[in-house]
Amino acid sequence: MGFKGILKEIVAESGGLGGVIMGYDGIAIDEYLREGTGVDVQTMTIEYASVLKEIKRTVGVLKTGELEEVSIITEKCCIIVRGISDDFFAALVLPSDGNFGKARFLLKRAAPGFRESLQ
Amino acid sequence: MGFKGILKEIVAESGGLGGVIMGYDGIAIDEYLREGTGVDVQTMTIEYASVLKEIKRTVGVLKTGELEEVSIITEKCCIIVRGISDDFFAALVLPSDGNFGKARFLLKRAAPGFRESLQ
Numbered sequence: 425m426g427f428k429g430i431l432k433e434i435v436a437e438s439g440g441l442g443g444v445i446m447g448y449d450g451i452a453i454d455e456y457l458r459e460g461t462g463v464d465v466q467t468m469t470i471e472y473a474s475v476l477k478e479i480k481r482t483v484g485v486l487k488t489g490e491l492e493e494v495s496i497i498t499e500k501c502c503i504i505v506r507g508i509s510d511d512f513f514a515a516l517v518l519p520s521d522g523n524f525g526k527a528r529f530l531l532k533r534a535a536p537g538f539r540e541s542l543q
Numbered sequence: 544m545g546f547k548g549i550l551k552e553i554v555a556e557s558g559g560l561g562g563v564i565m566g567y568d569g570i571a572i573d574e575y576l577r578e579g580t581g582v583d584v585q586t587m588t589i590e591y592a593s594v595l596k597e598i599k600r601t602v603g604v605l606k607t608g609e610l611e612e613v614s615i616i617t618e619k620c621c622i623i624v625r626g627i628s629d630d631f632f633a634a635l636v637l638p639s640d641g642n643f644g645k646a647r648f649l650l651k652r653a654a655p656g657f658r659e660s661l662q
Contacts, residue, residue, distance in 0.1 A: 463607075471601050478597055479615060482590050488582075489618025496598060499608025 427454035430534055434516060438527035441517045444469045445538060448477040448511060463501060465517045472503055476513060506531045508538045546573035549653055553635060557646035560636045563588045564657060567596040567630060582620060584636045591622055595632060625650045627657045
C-alpha cells in the first residue's frame with residue numbers, strides 16, 4: 425500500500441479531513457484529501473510547512489533531540505505533524521470533533537513505514 | 544493563589560520541569576521552574592515564543608478560529624502551550640517521561656483562571 429492508501433486509512437479511522445506527506449519546503453510527495461469537507465487541507469499544510477521549518481530550526485538550537493511531533497489545535501480544526509526525516513513530515517488535519525488521541529497514535533505507528541519508503 | 548502557585552501545582556502533578564505565563568514577545572509575567580532538572584526551561588520558552596507568534600499569525604491567515612493549544616515533542620522533552628489571550632500564553636515543559644495527557648488537561652483547566660487574572 426502506497427502513501428496515499430496509508431493516509432486514507434488513518435484519515436478514516438480518526439475521523440480526519442486529510443493527510444499529507446510533505447517536505448519542509450511545502451511541496452507534497454503524496455496526499456489524501458477527504459472530499460466535501462469544506463476545509464482546504466492543502467493550503468493549511470502548505471502554510472504550516474514554513475512554521476514547521478522554523479520549529480525544526482528552534483529545536484536544533486535548543487539541542488533537545490530530534491523533532492518528533494507537533495500539534496496545533498484551533499477552534500475549528502487541528503493539525504498533527506510527525507517528523508519522518510530531516511526533509512519530510514507526515515501531517516493529518518482533523519475537525520474539532522475528530523479523535524485526536526487515535527490520530528496521534530496512528531500517525532506515530534505509521535511513521536517508521538513512511539521513513540523506510542523515503543529511503 | 545497567584546500564577547506561580549498554579550504553575551507549581553500543574554508542574555508537580557504532571558511531572559513537569561517548569562511552567563511559565565509569557566507574552567508572544569518572549570517576556571514572562573510569571574514562572575515556576577523546578578530546580579536541578581538540567582533543562583533550561585526559561586531559554587526554551589523564550590526561543591519558542593517567536594515560533595508561537597508565527598503560528599498565531601498562520602492561524603489568523605487560515606481563519607480556523609482562535610489558537611487553543613500547541614504541543615511540540617522532541618526526543619528529550621516536550622512543551623505544551625495554551626493561548627490565554629491575544630498577547631499571552633501559558634506553557635509547560637515536560638521531560639519525555641512526563642504525563643503529557645495530564646499536563647494538557649491541567650493546563651486547559653487552568654486557562655480560564657489565567658485569562659481572568661490577566662484582564
